[in-house]
Amino acid sequence: xxxxxxxxxxxxxxxxxxxxxxxxxxxxxDDFPDPPRWIGGFDVGFEEGGTLTRAAAVxxxxxxxxxxxxxxxxxxTSMPYVPGLLSFRELPALLQALxxxxxxxxxxxxxxxxxxxxxxxxxxxxxxxxxxLPSIGVAKKILVGTSSTTLHDMRGAFTPLRHGGEQIGWLLxxxxxxxxxxxSPGHRVSxxxxxGLVMRYATRYRLPEPTRxxxxxxxxxxxxxxxxxxxxxxxx
Numbered sequence: 001x002x003x004x005x006x007x008x009x010x011x012x013x014x015x016x017x018x019x020x021x022x023x024x025x026x027x028x029x030d031d032f033p034d035p036p037r038w039i040g041g042f043d044v045g046f047e048e049g050g051t052l053t054r055a056a057a058v059x060x061x062x063x064x065x066x067x068x069x070x071x072x073x074x075x076x077t078s079m080p081y082v083p084g085l086l087s088f089r090e091l092p093a094l095l096q097a098l099x100x101x102x103x104x105x106x107x108x109x110x111x112x113x114x115x116x117x118x119x120x121x122x123x124x125x126x127x128x129x130x131x132x133l134p135s136i137g138v139a140k141k142i143l144v145g146t147s148s149t150t151l152h153d154m155r156g157a158f159t160p161l162r163h164g165g166e167q168i169g170w171l172l173x174x175x176x177x178x179x180x181x182x183x184s185p186g187h188r189v190s191x192x193x194x195x196g197l198v199m200r201y202a203t204r205y206r207l208p209e210p211t212r213x214x215x216x217x218x219x220x221x222x223x224x225x226x227x228x229x230x231x232x233x234x235x236x
Contacts, residue, residue: 128187
């Protein structure tokens with residue numbers, strides 16, 4: 001776990017220091033096969049009043065967006081919820097779920113923020129740095145930052161999200177008459193390329209397919225069928 005958390009001493013104050021150090025390792029340029037052959041979706045939910053962390057990983061064929069493998073890992077929750085430190089709570093289970101996939105994706109879509117974070121290390125960025133995988137954060141709500149322009153109600157419209165004088169991501173309208181997604185690069189993905197990648201894998205739903213399917217498993221809302229069978233949303 002040292003690769004994920006460095007020399008973290010377990011305290012909240014030191015977690016913020018570790019975030020700032022790891023954020024300096026984030027690479028904001030496209031560094032993945034284009035088009036990717038395999039894409040992954042990752043999300044985390046909780047069970048038993050938050051005492052169990054439930055991480056879901058889905059591997060899709062990027063050519064037709066069909067899931068070929070999915071994994072759910074359930075582990076005891078090791079850290080309480082602390083705003084801005086979500087990755088320290090969720091990342092251990094996500095890494096286990098990734099390790100169970102039959103292959104590593106060329107590009108990972110993570111439910112949560114990339115660099116659109118107060119210290120520029122949301123869960124997608126932390127996941128990317130810890131694994132070395134190109135990653136994108138796809139979040140449902142703004143954690144930090146504002147937009148100075150009105151977002152048109154048109155599929156594919158996007159506008160910059162800024163914080164502290166710099167751009168940290170985009171607000172992206174993936175579906176008309178729906179709230180925009182917050183899209184930000186996590187690691188080895190450029191700022192300019194992030195919204196286009198999300199729209200490339202968005203179908204008729206608000207969420208792009210990788211995180212839509214991972215969210216379905218993590219939240220126990222249903223099953224995901226793969227070439228090898230079906231993984232139910234209610235268990236490992």
